[in-house]
Amino acid sequence: MNDRVLRVQDLSVHFKVSEGGFFNSQAHVLKAVNGVSFDLSAGETLGVVGETGCGKSTLARAILGLIKPNRGRVLWLGEELGKLDEETLRQKRKDLQIVFQDPLAALNPRMTVRDIIAEPLWTFYPKIARVQVDERVRGVMKMVGLLPNQVNRYPHEFSGGQCQRIGIARALVLNPKLVVCDEPVSALDVSIQAQIINLLKDLQTKLGLSLVFIAHDLSVVRHISDRVMVMYLGCCMEISARANLYKRPLHPYTNALIKAVPVPDPKLARVDADTGLTGDMPSPLSPPPGCVFHSRCPQSVKRCKLEVPALRRMENGDWVACHRAEELDLTIGD
Numbered sequence: 001m002n003d004r005v006l007r008v009q010d011l012s013v014h015f016k017v018s019e020g021g022f023f024n025s026q027a028h029v030l031k032a033v034n035g036v037s038f039d040l041s042a043g044e045t046l047g048v049v050g051e052t053g054c055g056k057s058t059l060a061r062a063i064l065g066l067i068k069p070n071r072g073r074v075l076w077l078g079e080e081l082g083k084l085d086e087e088t089l090r091q092k093r094k095d096l097q098i099v100f101q102d103p104l105a106a107l108n109p110r111m112t113v114r115d116i117i118a119e120p121l122w123t124f125y126p127k128i129a130r131v132q133v134d135e136r137v138r139g140v141m142k143m144v145g146l147l148p149n150q151v152n153r154y155p156h157e158f159s160g161g162q163c164q165r166i167g168i169a170r171a172l173v174l175n176p177k178l179v180v181c182d183e184p185v186s187a188l189d190v191s192i193q194a195q196i197i198n199l200l201k202d203l204q205t206k207l208g209l210s211l212v213f214i215a216h217d218l219s220v221v222r223h224i225s226d227r228v229m230v231m232y233l234g235c236c237m238e239i240s241a242r243a244n245l246y247k248r249p250l251h252p253y254t255n256a257l258i259k260a261v262p263v264p265d266p267k268l269a270r271v272d273a274d275t276g277l278t279g280d281m282p283s284p285l286s287p288p289p290g291c292v293f294h295s296r297c298p299q300s301v302k303r304c305k306l307e308v309p310a311l312r313r314m315e316n317g318d319w320v321a322c323h324r325a326e327e328l329d330l331t332i333g334d
């Protein structure tokens with residue numbers, strides 16, 4: 001998988017926010033995404049994991065060119081999205097689609113399933129014949145496990161899982177090359193989550209899609225990801241091949257997240273009795289100096305408070321931002 005379609009280089013998205021009351025408000029910079037870099041190959045799935053507020057959705061929007069970065073760039077098939085004029089960027093969006101977290105909220109309640117799924121077709125091909133639209137809509141409905149005879153129904157007539165299938169059908173209707181799934185199963189019952197993950201995995205294989213699959217829990221992305229990126233306070237902590245990450249993570253934060261993953265076998269209960277994490281997540285408005293994770297890291301040493309660890313490539317091809325990656329052995333026991 002050397003055929004890189006997406007390159008994200010040193011991407012930063014900062015928001016200006018004000019704190020305090022009307023008379024004493026103070027302007028701050030919130031670094032929602034801070035210097036994130038990664039590549040994605042054709043047909044590859046990258047899982048992106050991190051706690052709420054760590055910048056996953058902002059990263060998703062920046063990848064799709066929906067939000068302008070303050071620094072860095074996003075290259076899609078070698079072209080920098082930030083340098084394209086509006087019309088060229090709009091055309092590129094055919095290739096780049098998104099699936100949202102809350103399926104019902106993402107669907108217009110006054111539109112039928114046909115119109116919801118067909119809308120991107122009308123937008124990009126205004127002269128397309130109705131019969132062609134119907135054929136394509138029914139085709140993608142079948143592809144995602146919906147009955148084509150439900151085409152005239154409204155979102156509220158469907159379950160959460162079915163609504164997410166409608167969202168996926170809409171994302172696929174233009175035959176995209178990349179789909180960013182922003183916590184597509186977080187709002188669904190646990191029993192439905194696996195069905196949607198399996199559906200996305202099947203579609204990814206069948207259609208050769210590249211996927212960025214965002215979740216706040218490492219267990220959710222485990223079976224779908226080729227590689228996994230772990231984020232903390234807007235920064236990338238680690239990007240590792242799946243087989244390496246779950247067995248021997250490189251970063252203490254990944255290690256803590258793995259220990260916090262619920263285990264399906266009740267006899268094993270949860271293994272998060274001691275994740276080793278200390279304290280709460282700091283405010284993104286005042287991230288700690290040096291390594292952003294140092295205030296909670298059980299492995300922190302003096303250097304960690306002073307120097308920002310660069311994201312660097314290890315011998316096996318995985319990436320980590322930790323001063324002590326070589327000396328720590330974070331192997332996960334059975």
Ligand SMILES: Nc1ncnc2c1ncn2[C@@H]1O[C@H](COP(=O)(O)OP(=O)(O)O)[C@@H](O)[C@H]1O
Pocket residue numbers: 015016017030031032050051052053054055056057058059284
């Ligand atoms: N438009 C915005 N203006 C100001 N702050 C924002 C905006 N969007 C997101 N944020 C802040 O940026 C940080 C990252 O948010 P987000 O990308 O939604 O995280 P996640 O998806 O990982 O939960 C949060 O602290 C959030 O409050």
Ligand code: SF4
Pocket residue numbers: 251252253291292293294295297298299300301304309321322323324325
């Ligand atoms: S650089 Fe230091 S504080 Fe940061 S993760 Fe590594 S050991 Fe922990």
Ligand SMILES: [Mg+2]
Pocket residue numbers: 056057058182183
């Ligand atoms: Mg989010």
